[in-house]
Amino acid sequence: MKLNLKVWRQKDRNSQGQLVDYTLDHLNPHMSFLEMMDTLNETLILNGEEPVEFDHDCREGICGQCGMMINGIAHGPLENTTTCQLHLRSFQDNETIFIEPFRSAAFPVKRDLRVDRSAFDRIISSGGFVSTNTGQAPDAHSLPISHQLTEEAFDAAACIGCGACVATCKNGSAALFTSAKINHLVLLPQGKEERQERVINMVQQMDAEAFGHCSNTEACEVECPQGISVLNIARMNYEYNRALITRK
């Protein structure tokens, strides 16, 4: 099949970027989207041009490193699917595809399609953990946790930190990402002890980064590859208010 690509090219953080046209022919519909990008780069290199920089690593939907806006949609047209898991069979022959980076004030473009998502790491380091030191811990069975609770916590813990939620949000809010970690930990007895400080610190860190405020458009849930529910955001708000009230 044939595809007409319009790819965002930007030399570095401080340069102006622009869309550049490329056409690829004889593509196999079973190719993955990133393999199509590989093919494009192979052609560019052999033509003496600089290849397109894009983020990726595992190519199986779990590391959260890949991510592009494809025709204006984070990770492209399929629901609950990362860019690396997308295949050309989801596109029409001769289709024109816009490929742009995940844009957000908190995710500056580093080059071409690569963005800086280190703000996410800073949010986690502000409180996204259980403060237990390594080396010693009580027997795992000393703490039964119901099947249902574990499953609920897992649903939140499944976040891969890709940033599609932020890229999709018109406010550039990181509420879905942050709330997923808060809920993973607050649902479990291990995480309850620090619930107050955690939610306050993480929300404050989120606000200190250049993320916008959540105005409940719920667009993030639709694009999230892990199907993280917006109910997490409601629960984070509850936790936050509760913490502010009960804080000593």
Add this chain to the structure above:
Amino acid sequence: MKLDAKIPAGSLEHKWDNFKKKAKLVNPANRKKLDVIVVGTGLAGSSIAASLGEMGYNVKSFCFQDSPRRAHSVAAQGGVNAAKNYKNDGDSVYRMFVDTLKGGDFRAREANVYRMAECSLNLIDQAVAQGVPFGREYGGYLNNRSFGGVQVSRTFYARGQTGQQLLLGAYQALMRQVGKGAVQLFARHEMLDLVVIDGKARGIIVRNLDNGEIERHAAHAVVLATGGYGKIYYLSTLAMGCNGSAIWRAHKKGALMASPSWIQIHPTSLPQSGDYQSKLTLMSESLRNDGRIWVPTKADETREANTIPEDERDYYLERRYPAFGNLAPRDISSRAAKERIDAGFGIGPLKNAVYLDFAKAIKEQGHDKIKEKYGNLFDMYRKITGVDAYKEPMMISPSAHFSMGGLWVDYELMTTLPGLFALGEANFADHGANRLGANSLLQASVDGYFIAPYTIANYLSGDIHTGKISTDHPEFARAHEAVEGSLQQLIGINGSKTVDYYHKTLGKILYDYCGLARHAAGLELAIQEIRKLREDFYKNVKVPGNLSSMNSELEKAGRVADYLEIGELMCFDALTRNESCGAHFREEYQTEDGEALRNDSEYQFISAWEWPGMQGEPILHKEELTFEVLQPIVRSYK
């Protein structure tokens, strides 16, 4: 060179305790004076960096991804083993030790294997304390599943995302230390050389992948937790950036490389569908608990799978290995698949796959139960192939997956270079010639959480009075210049073939001659081919861009340059081992019915290779293995 594994005295069960009792400690006030570099943020790297940070050392943590949470440990699906015996099915530390040693075909150290089994108990406790949501039963207690090569259920899991959840636990522990300032994080930094001063590892040279800057970092000890090099085959279950460069460059600075040819080829990955393919996705081995593996009895079968009657299907694992059936260990399952595919019974458009069929399980347990157990794997299969595996069998094929080989380390996880430690998949220890499923998340974690914190402290206790290591030392300058020179050389070639071309060609050579089955003539040929390819690489590779900005082609070129050397050493290693053991199957050494033929009298050793310099052949050292508790027996899964 005399290899001293430094195994502590005492009976097997007491060795680790004996070590800990005698290990030297560093007083908390002195720890602040000691710097440690940890390269890698997978389970091994994150856990040791977090632990050392908690203890009060100054830690610098490096990874090439844009966040430590993306290390390839994240991709492990199936589970992690621990001898908790929560199922009361007769499991114990001893049994786990036996299974692991036997699974590795008696090519691992007894003491190491026993320690791993022993520490497995603590790992589950540790992970639960961190909030890892392992699967639980309705009563609230932890659930287990069974994995290939064993007859008990000792595998803990978190849906099909066990690696992700364990890694997030370790990552969060690491980020907690980053927040406290105990660990400095350097994401998107790639280690390009090790700095050795007066015979000791004292620092590294890294490249900042975002702006191309070359940096020097000094420390009293360097830990490599840089994962496996299975990506050398190009098509593999590893991530695109996985590499052997960190350990290889350490090897060239003096660390011995152990049994590099022991690479596990996983039986259940998705088959290659075309030349453009960049990776082979793993379908968790846990699927073999309920899926049945078969091929048609007729070669070149053209009918659809569901229309082939039962008596025209060959469930070859159940046929050849009735005791273990579809749960036979990985090396055996992969080889059995290759045997059928080579004999012309392969299925799929490229005739390179076998079926993994859930029809019977769905009939017996119901669609919902299977969905609950494997739903995310079936979804993943549909996303990649467009096929609904609830209705049709999956197509699977073997793929390069795990490197048992790696840097040689002693019992303390220290390489032959003092001050250089190797943890996790980057070292060779514990798995012997074949790794059992769900044992490597375990190994990476126990190395970092429970073992290295003691052994590194033991080493650092000798450095309390050393003072800061300066990056102005001439050895830093020399390594810095060498790194810059070799990057410049790669860009300067400006030839006509891409880096991927060389990587793919190398991968094909290795799959053909140093993969599931090897023979002397093929290995000799492969060595010649790899040398030719390497020569061509340095004449004709094309690396665009420049050194001083983001340049992923340059990163790839450096990794492939190393792979072109590692591949040759793998072939040498396979060639000198005139026996079949575990993942290393030499066609010349097999029984009449095609099973591996080990040679304990001559090959009961770990090969440890020394770098000979750019000229000359690698130099072999041997660590003889002795078995005091368990006498080597022939592995039989029949």
